[in-house]
Amino acid sequence: MKDVNIGICGLGTVGGGTWEVLQRNARLIAGRAGCNLKVARVASRRPRPDLGLGDTPFSTDIYDVIRDPSIDVVVELIGGYDEARALVLAAIAEGKHVVTANKALIAVYGNEIFNAAREKNVIVAYEAGVAGGIPVMKAIREGLAANRINWLAGIINGTGNYILTEMRAGRAFDEVLKEAQDLGYAEADPTFDVEGTDAAHKLTIMASAAFGVPLQFDRAYTEGISRLTPYDISHAEALGYRVKHLGIARSREDGIELRVHPTLVPEGNLIAKVDGVTNAILVDGDAVGQTMYHGPGAGDEATASSVIADLVDVARVVASGSDQRVPYLGFESEAVTDHQILSADEFRSAYYLRIQALDKPGVLAKIAAILSDQGINIESIMQKESELHDGHIPLILLTHTVLEKQVNKAISEIEALPEVEDQVVRIRAENFL
Numbered sequence: 001m002k003d004v005n006i007g008i009c010g011l012g013t014v015g016g017g018t019w020e021v022l023q024r025n026a027r028l029i030a031g032r033a034g035c036n037l038k039v040a041r042v043a044s045r046r047p048r049p050d051l052g053l054g055d056t057p058f059s060t061d062i063y064d065v066i067r068d069p070s071i072d073v074v075v076e077l078i079g080g081y082d083e084a085r086a087l088v089l090a091a092i093a094e095g096k097h098v099v100t101a102n103k104a105l106i107a108v109y110g111n112e113i114f115n116a117a118r119e120k121n122v123i124v125a126y127e128a129g130v131a132g133g134i135p136v137m138k139a140i141r142e143g144l145a146a147n148r149i150n151w152l153a154g155i156i157n158g159t160g161n162y163i164l165t166e167m168r169a170g171r172a173f174d175e176v177l178k179e180a181q182d183l184g185y186a187e188a189d190p191t192f193d194v195e196g197t198d199a200a201h202k203l204t205i206m207a208s209a210a211f212g213v214p215l216q217f218d219r220a221y222t223e224g225i226s227r228l229t230p231y232d233i234s235h236a237e238a239l240g241y242r243v244k245h246l247g248i249a250r251s252r253e254d255g256i257e258l259r260v261h262p263t264l265v266p267e268g269n270l271i272a273k274v275d276g277v278t279n280a281i282l283v284d285g286d287a288v289g290q291t292m293y294h295g296p297g298a299g300d301e302a303t304a305s306s307v308i309a310d311l312v313d314v315a316r317v318v319a320s321g322s323d324q325r326v327p328y329l330g331f332e333s334e335a336v337t338d339h340q341i342l343s344a345d346e347f348r349s350a351y352y353l354r355i356q357a358l359d360k361p362g363v364l365a366k367i368a369a370i371l372s373d374q375g376i377n378i379e380s381i382m383q384k385e386s387e388l389h390d391g392h393i394p395l396i397l398l399t400h401t402v403l404e405k406q407v408n409k410a411i412s413e414i415e416a417l418p419e420v421e422d423q424v425v426r427i428r429a430e431n432f433l
């Protein structure tokens with residue numbers, strides 16, 4: 001059986017997991033790929049004696065992998081933007097295929113990288129970058145190829161969902177984040193997880209493959225979980241919702257909503273029950289209806305599972321000498337359109353609003369009048385006398401679905417009322433899920 005030679009760059013959480021699974025399941029994987037996936041070289045800043053690399057050449061210079069003429073596929077697992085971009089472009093220039101877990105790289109530089117790869121007739125595969133171990137890109141690009149995809153929505157950051165799950169159990173944000181870092185779930189810069197950047201990277205990639213538009217990370221609306229409070233989480237629950245950090249991509253006649261933010265999800269919805277580091281993506285297609293992809297969104301061997309699936313795809317092409325492959329974002333270049341990405345003002349959603357108002361007659365009427373002037377109907381209202389503090393009492397409202405610009409207008413008018421103190425807390429609620 002032929003060997004396909006693999007060079008791994010970056011032996012951290014995912015690199016280590018990839019090495020381990022390739023060794024453990026070598027025969028099984030070879031049986032599927034039709035060739036041996038041989039790790040012929042590894043490079044990383046620090047050696048990993050715990051992995052038992054044996055005779056496999058190791059160096060601290062990742063470019064040793066690029067320079068090695070025997071390497072067929074470079075596995076980029078160093079992470080980050082610029083160094084990874086340079087490494088991947090250098091690998092492509094050498095005519096090597098690339099497998100990466102780096103969604104930041106693909107979301108931001110994917111258009112450039114895919115063009116370079118097309119010119120050199122090599123493959124760049126990135127399944128591990130989107131929802132870790134879940135083969136969701138395979139589902140979108142291949143399994144759902146018959147469908148007009150209407151929308152997709154899901155939990156696509158394991159660290160964030162882990163934090164929200166533990167916060168519900170009463171644990172402190174910082175303590176749980178530290179634990180997620182120790183478990184290898186978090187990004188090198190964990191603000192990418194908690195401020196929504198990582199989820200926006202993944203959403204950008206899924207949306208392009210779902211709708212056939214170029215990658216446009218800079219057009220994604222991004223809001224993280226760092227400002228969520230246990231208070232709002234528990235009040236949302238009292239209204240029958242769970243607060244989840246979602247990525248939502250929805251195709252409309254007038255454009256595409258591309259947004260990442262904390263979201264109230266009806267408690268009966270499957271997504272509401274997804275806890276811990278688990279990710280879940282619901283995809284709505286015109287032919288199939290809704291399908292859901294659920295599984296570990298981060299972690300060493302779970303992510304390695306996707307890295308190796310990509311390696312098998314590449315190895316089959318290398319070993320068979322064919323150049324048959326799935327287009328990068330599932331669409332042939334001629335079929336990619338310029339359907340615009342909408343601004344946040346154009347989002348349609350329901351809203352949970354928490355208003356800190358003076359407890360005196362007439363205030364509620366003023367707020368109701370502002371909402372009504374903006375055409376906003378109220379679905380439910382909650383106010384507890386027991387939460388009266390310094391003459392102020394939180395008023396919690398759930399609106400019907402409206403345009404976001406109407407809500408923004410209403411919020412600024414409400415915040416300007418002398419009876420209202422602090423900023424209005426606003427969390428989108430999605431009843432269409």
Ligand SMILES: NC(=O)C1=CN([C@@H]2O[C@H](COP(=O)(O)OP(=O)(O)OC[C@H]3O[C@@H](n4cnc5c(N)ncnc54)[C@H](O)[C@@H]3O)[C@@H](O)[C@H]2O)C=CC1
Pocket residue numbers: 009010011012013014015043044045046060061062077078079080083101102103104128129132184185186187188297298299300303
């Ligand atoms: N940890 C996870 O669960 C997941 C991570 N990813 C992605 O996988 C990639 C790798 O992530 P992790 O393994 O978690 O990171 P990590 O920080 O554990 O590993 C990165 C490794 O690369 C090495 N490295 C970085 N720059 C280097 C350079 N210039 N020269 C030599 N070595 C260098 C580091 O020393 C480290 O050993 C990232 O793009 C990340 O976003 C994707 C899905 C899940």
Ligand SMILES: N[C@@H](CC=O)C(=O)O
Pocket residue numbers: 129131132156157158159160185186187193198297298299
């Ligand atoms: N930091 C990411 C890792 C996987 O993509 C996450 O927590 O989801």
Ligand code: NA
Pocket residue numbers: 127128129130131132133134135136137306
């Ligand atoms: Na994946």
